[in-house]
Amino acid sequence: MNTEWSTAAEIARAVADGKVSAVKVTEDALARIAARDPKLNSFTNVTAERARKRAKAVDAGTVKGPLAGVPFAAKNLFDITGLPTRAGSRINRELPPSVHDQPLIERLEAAGAVLVGALNMGEYAYDFTGENVHDGNAHNPHDLSKMTGGSSSGSGGSVAGGLVPLSLGSDTNGSIRVPSSFCGLFGLKPTYGRLSRARSFPFVSSLDHLGPLARTPTDLALAYDAMQGPDAEDPVCTDRPVEPVAPALARGLDGLRIAVAGGYFKRGNFPEAAQAVERVARALNARTEIEIPEAQRARSAAYVITATEGASLHLDRLRTRAQDFDPATRDRLIAGAMVPAPLVNRAQKFRRWYRGEVLKLFEKVDAILAPATPCTAPAIGQQTFVIDGVTLPVRANIGIYTQPISFIGLPVAAVPVPLSPMPIAVQVICAPWREDVALRIAYALEQAGVCTAPRPKL
Amino acid sequence: MSKPDLDTFIDASAQALGIPIQPEWKPAIRANLEVTFKLAAIVAEKELSDDAEPAPVFHA
DSSP states (O other): OOOTTOOHHHHHHHHHTTSSOHHHHHHHHHHHHHHHHHHHOOEEEEOHHHHHHHHHHHHTTSSOSTTTTOEEEEETTBOOBTSOOOTTOSGGGGSOOBSSOOHHHHHHHHTTOEEEEEEOOSGGGOOSSOOOTTTOOOOBTTBTTBOOOSSSHHHHHHHHTTSOSEEEEEESSSTTHHHHHHHTOEEEEOOTTSSOOTTBOOSOTTTOEEEEEESSHHHHHHHHHHHOSOOTTSTTSOOOOOOOOGGGGGGOSTTOOEEEEOGGGGSSOOHHHHHHHHHHHHHHTOOEEEOOTTHHHHHHHHHHHHHHHHHHHHHHHHHHHGGGSOHHHHHHHHHHHTSOHHHHHHHHHHHHHHHHHHHHHTTTOSEEEEESOSSSOOBTTOOEEEETTEEEEHHHHTTTTTHHHHTTTOOEEEEEEOOSSSOEEEEEEEOTTOHHHHHHHHHHHHHTTSSOOOOOOO | OOHHHHHHHHHHHHHHHTOOOOGGGHHHHHHHHHHHHHHHHHHHTSOOOTTOOOOSSOOO
8 A cells, every 4th residue: 555645544543454454554654754754854863763663563453543543743843752952043952852742743643643754944943935944945845945834844844745634833923824824734723722832842931832734634633632632731731621622623614603814814915815705715615804903013022022922932042152153044033132021911911802803703613714824935045025016025925814813822724725836725713622612613624625735746 | 223233232232131242142132123123113103092002811
């Protein structure tokens, strides 16, 4: 059985039915990584021996579960036993090797999945491009000259490139949804506090989320269900019980009220972004437009909190190791350290107010559609683009539609529209703790053939 | 803030924070600060009542 483009669900079923061994699936994934990753640059570490050992345990029947034998990889800010958690940096490579895995890796492996490595990312997650001066840029499998998006760059490239069917990323301002958009994948940014962030290298505690990327909504659901559950090690992690979404994925759209975000979310984009939203809206019969109030201010507040909390996290390293940062990260972080405290506090106060206003919208609708990115993947190294006749910096504008949403932790499924030549994703935004609705809609869109992860010509 | 004022602010802040900055880093730091101050001003324009508080534990 060739599992190159198999989904996680298909692999797990085949392994459980004895049609293929976990060892064979793992060896094939390792071979693809060896053959293809020199061009994609999505992996920074391949944990081959560990993966082989785990796969043997799956084949021996000591590990069973809904993800039996499914190879996956994690952004290199997740702790992985035996590796320093580099978080895309040069400085962190000097950290002692981790003595435990990050809990989501533990939970996926308890469900039978097999970790095959750590993935490239933007330095300290302060990035939307997938460029990295230390580990090299990640390349988009659909066009190697284009960005993967960041900061979960390898999480996008590895899954879109057919190396693994499933990856883990983090999303502070859009870092799961942006690579999902540029690489044409399904991505889930769960509700803030849903999945444990313990033993992952932080960026902005107020805004950090972890979540999966995959080529189907079913695979997102399987992984997400396996990763839910409280964790006392993460003070933000919820005590809510596990609320499995996989059993309800195919429930359809009956009873769901879906609207399209207007105003801010209709401005400042390329025609592809509008076209993608329109296709998805048409398929869902979503005719109402809804205004997310003060989205521009929300994005601004997220920016301020990010710059300052990021600076606080890295202050000591800026004092002693400034020359070892990527200069672009360093200059943003140093500037962030200089922002007066009242401005940050105002942003946090505004966050609570804005949350109250946006939650009111969910009395009227169950989901809101918005573009994930203003454009398809720009070229690697591209500094500016022109929207409505205005030249804008690429880096600062990639996240304009994702930032106002993660700012208040709403769950989002990024759903890929396979436009040609490059895909682009739409955000399906739901009320807190309603990942089930987001994934149900993603599944319906996949079944309708509107949203699919396109297979690249490699 | 004007450019010279912002440069003075950067020098003073760097000293207060104990971050040694090289002169050639300053234009990029200034550019980043200009953007952050602009966005922070957008946030601060929003009138919130005196009893508006940030969430002590933020729940989505």
